[in-house]
Amino acid sequence: MEYRPILGITMGDPAGNGPEITMKALSKKEIYETCRPLVIGDAKMLEQAARIINRPDLRINRVDDPAQGLYTFGTVDVYHMDLVDMDKFAFGKVSAMCGEAAFQCVKKVIELAMDRKIDGTVTNALNKEAINLAGHHYSGHTEIYAEFTHTPKYTMMLAHHDLRVVHVSTHVSLRQACDLVKKQRVLDVIRIAHEGCRALGIERPRIGVAGLNPHAGENGMFGTEEIEEIIPAIQEAQAEGLCVDGPVPPDSLYSKARGGWYDIVVAMYHDQGHIPLKVVGFVYNRAEQHWDAVEGVNVTLGLPIIRASVDHGTAFGHAGQGVANELSLVNAIEYARMMAVNGKKA
Structure with missing residues (x-):
């Protein structure tokens, strides 16, 4: 039987969609056939989420060490952190309590991975305003991971099936992003992209690098x-x-990547990478007025541990209704599993 890595899954902001999509994902038997999922969060939230998605049959097993997990279908193992006061809790509301809960889950899953008690980490969405209200001043998961793993060189990779993108810069203004396109940073990201693909089992990755300017500058005419x-x-x-x-001119690079020319694309800034991935991964059914798919994975490359994440936000407007789509989380779990299995083989 193939190695089943232990994957720590954070619940995300409890006021958002994280708890319910976690329970939806872990209601799938095939997840347990390939990995051992351990939710890092508040067991009360997961019990509530099971009722919300109409799966009260899913049993919550509270643990305080990954070794105590049962890792069997029908039982959801939760590394319980008593983080949420249910008397003060409300879905869809930005709060310091929920921001603190989300932050502590991320900090704990990093600690477990750094201590080699789990094989990889998967994160649900957090709310940046909420974690800042709680006194933790980060622009997102990536920066939290970089600090707590002491990683100076890292990059975000977005993936939708075999379309993969890494970024030279992410959460900065567009004006600042242009200033950050420097030779050493571009070279660092190319190297990280190469190693990231190797971690996925791609022996000789083909890397396509985007230009910054229209037509990749047209020999200096446009930059x-x-x-x-x-x-x-x-x-x-x-x-x-x-x-x-x-x-490669950015307006044609992604069509080539989807056509199989490249295994990964190096984008120069946030939206140059995010927009193409979300166009193919987020599919809205106009006739029925709902999302048929919200797919995509966010992976932080360059870390000493594995981190994959959903590629969407907390969806506060729909949280607690049981309608959130779990596909992105399922994809993130699979990416983390692949990286853990390939790392074990290396």
């Missing part, structure tokens, strides 16, 4: 960042033996 920063980074990566192409 010089390609000539001064991006091309030198590509040339150095090629000299190291990496399979790198570019800079």
